[in-house]
């Protein structure tokens with residue numbers, strides 16, 4: 090796979106508008122400016138969205154969330170996540186690495202290259218958004234830690250702090266939230282550790298201060314508020330798979346041809362489209378096939394859903 094740089098606002102917006110983009114984004118004029126982004130991105134063939142897509146507003150992205158640590162309602166995280174202390178923040182990196190340890194996030198951020206990536210985001214519940222993330226490729230952090238030859242998977246854990254995370258006082262899930270990737274998936278240049286949105290720090294409800302973004306997989310793989318990363322030689326347990334393995338596979342690649350047992354995955358409802366918006370077709374690998382298909386060559390994607 091040849092690596093292409095991501096889409097930046099400056100690629101698709103005239104410089105003067107780019108300089109003012111925060112004001113533009115906040116105002117009505119912003120919607121018009123943003124409307125052109127998808128088309129330009131498609132023409133440039135970058136990691137981005139096709140012409141039909143518009144970037145979601147900051148308000149959509151921060152008020153319609155799944156973050157069960159703060160409640161199961163879509164508006165609960167926006168209401169409850171302000172209680173989370175995100176600074177200081179430590180990430181334990183352990184398992185099959187040369188340099189295990191407790192890494193201060195501030196130190197990590199000095200060593201990585203932060204960029205902006207505009208990605209589609211497709212939840213397993215069949216809603217979607219287009220989100221302008223800021224973050225760094227996970228492969229940078231794993232390379233700093235030194236990957237040992239026996240490592241085959243990467244496991245992730247969210248903070249366990251019921252005093253600050255009201256949803257953790259109920260057993261809606263077996264806390265802490267856990268996720269995992271195969272090592273090649275974790276090293277794929279698309280796999281992002283997000284630290285921000287719209288050029289600002291990540292809001293707590295979106296997984297501050299550090300969350301995973303795996304754009305070709307259903308959203309539940311994109312684990313929030315990460316405090317531990319473990320390299321292992323065995324497939325790790327993951328929260329939704331442990332809860333219901335028949336409904337939520339380890340891979341969970343976006344696939345319009347493999348339905349969830351209780352609903353179709355062939356189409357999705359784009360958040361923010363308004364009352365009369367129609368559903369749009371879901372794309373194989375959420376539109377990222379050219380960057381990820383080679384990792385699954387020869388695999389049965391129905392059996393490995």
Ligand code: MTE
Nearest residue numbers: 154155156157212247266308309311312313
């Ligand atoms: N991470 C944690 N720790 N807890 C969660 O409940 N929900 C997942 C994922 N990461 C979740 C999580 C699900 S189901 C989705 S769709 C996305 O976060 C939602 O991300 P967003 O709220 O930023 O859109």
